[in-house]
Amino acid sequence: MNQDVQFKEYGEGKLSVFVLSPVMPVWDEGAFIKPLIGHFLSAGYRVVVFDSLSIPVIAGETLKTFSERWAEVLQPWGVPNVLAGVALGGALALELVSSSSLASTTALLLLSSPAKANALLDARLGRMAELASLGQVEEAKRLLDALVLPEDGVPQQTTESQSNVPLVVQGQRLTRGFGFLAGIDLSHSLQKYQGRVLSIVGERSQLVTQTHAIETTGNNQRTLCIQGGGMRPLADDLDSVLSAVDTFLIPRSERAA
Numbered sequence: 001m002n003q004d005v006q007f008k009e010y011g012e013g014k015l016s017v018f019v020l021s022p023v024m025p026v027w028d029e030g031a032f033i034k035p036l037i038g039h040f041l042s043a044g045y046r047v048v049v050f051d052s053l054s055i056p057v058i059a060g061e062t063l064k065t066f067s068e069r070w071a072e073v074l075q076p077w078g079v080p081n082v083l084a085g086v087a088l089g090g091a092l093a094l095e096l097v098s099s100s101s102l103a104s105t106t107a108l109l110l111l112s113s114p115a116k117a118n119a120l121l122d123a124r125l126g127r128m129a130e131l132a133s134l135g136q137v138e139e140a141k142r143l144l145d146a147l148v149l150p151e152d153g154v155p156q157q158t159t160e161s162q163s164n165v166p167l168v169v170q171g172q173r174l175t176r177g178f179g180f181l182a183g184i185d186l187s188h189s190l191q192k193y194q195g196r197v198l199s200i201v202g203e204r205s206q207l208v209t210q211t212h213a214i215e216t217t218g219n220n221q222r223t224l225c226i227q228g229g230g231m232r233p234l235a236d237d238l239d240s241v242l243s244a245v246d247t248f249l250i251p252r253s254e255r256a257a
Contacts (some may be wrong), residue, residue, distance in 0.1 A: 005073055006051035010037050013046040018080040020052045020089030022112075023177030025141055025170035026078035026163045027051040033086065033111075035234050039242050040082075042249060048077070051091045053173050054188055063180040067095035075101065082250065084109035087208065087231065088177050091115065094214065096191040103193060107249050110199040111206070111241075112231045115186040124207060125178040132174035150204035150230035190214060190221070197221040198249045200241060202229030208255045222248050 008029040017040050019033055028039060030049035039046050054157065055073060062226060083105045085093030090113020090165045096102040114121065124147060131140035163170070190197060201213045204224050216223045229236035 003210050004023075004055060004148050008049045008053035009048070010047040011041045013041070013043065013044045015045045015082060016078075016080040017045050017047045017082040018074070019047065020075070020083075020085040020092050021050065022087035023053065023174060025173055026165045027054065027138070028075060033234065035083075035085075035158060035238055036241070036245075038110065040246065041252075045081070045250075048082065050081075050089075052092055053177050057176045059155055063091060063097075063184060064095060066180060067092055067099070071096055071100035071102065076205040078103050081105065082107045082109060083110070084187070085113055085157075086111045087113060088181060091181060091184060094186045097123060097193050097195075098186075098189040098191075099141060105195055106192070107196045108198070109245070109249055110197070111213065111233055112183055112201055112205065113199065113214070114208045114212045115189065116212055117184050120210065121212055122182055125181055129175045129178040132171040132178075135168075135171065137171040137174070140171070144174070147206045148231040149206070150202060150228055150236065152204070153230060196249055198224065198244055200224045200226065200233045200244070202226045202231060202233060202236060204228055207231050 006027050019030070021027070021032065024032065028074055033049065040047050054231060055069060080100055083093050083097065085091070090110040093108060093110065094113070094115060097105065128143050130141045131143065193248055197220065199209055199213050199215055199216055201210050201223070208231060210223065213223065222244070224240065226233045226237045226240060233241050
């Protein structure tokens, strides 16, 4: 296993969930998905959360080649019962189930995950990447904080968070992470995937909307649109997310005893 990979493991259940993180300037060890971690733990799962940007990024590589290197990193971990991804992590998960051994995972959970970019999404992600690359990292972070809210949402006034991670490193993470999503088209990622798919997006998201999310078809795939929600469905309507997970993604009959 690549020792550079950042991950946090929760629980000791026989069933497992792997979570791939979104773009974040500083890895938060899974705090971004804490309510869902607790829910999976109570259902008897072991949860491993990975920092999607913790393996070195090669200059000029695409999301596809990045996912191929992630597939090698994850191989020693085996195949989880559920593979989950948030934003960039969801796009990475789509690549993994289309071209690696993780295609045999039973269920795929996508939270605010883009499958196809358009001019508006590219422009907004590109602006944050540009600010970060120019050294205006705090401005890029403020813009990100505003864009993850629902449209017309009012940012809460907060004090600047302190971190031991240098701003230049935070900027590199933003630039590289958002760069992977430029012009992506993962529309056909699920053509051969046989497991269940639950894709969750916010109705009033300023970034990933239903236009950008994977199209779900057939009895094994569902899309949940969170009314009035933005990029953070766990904060916008946790009850609806957990209900969809329980009724569709991990039915009681398949949970750990």
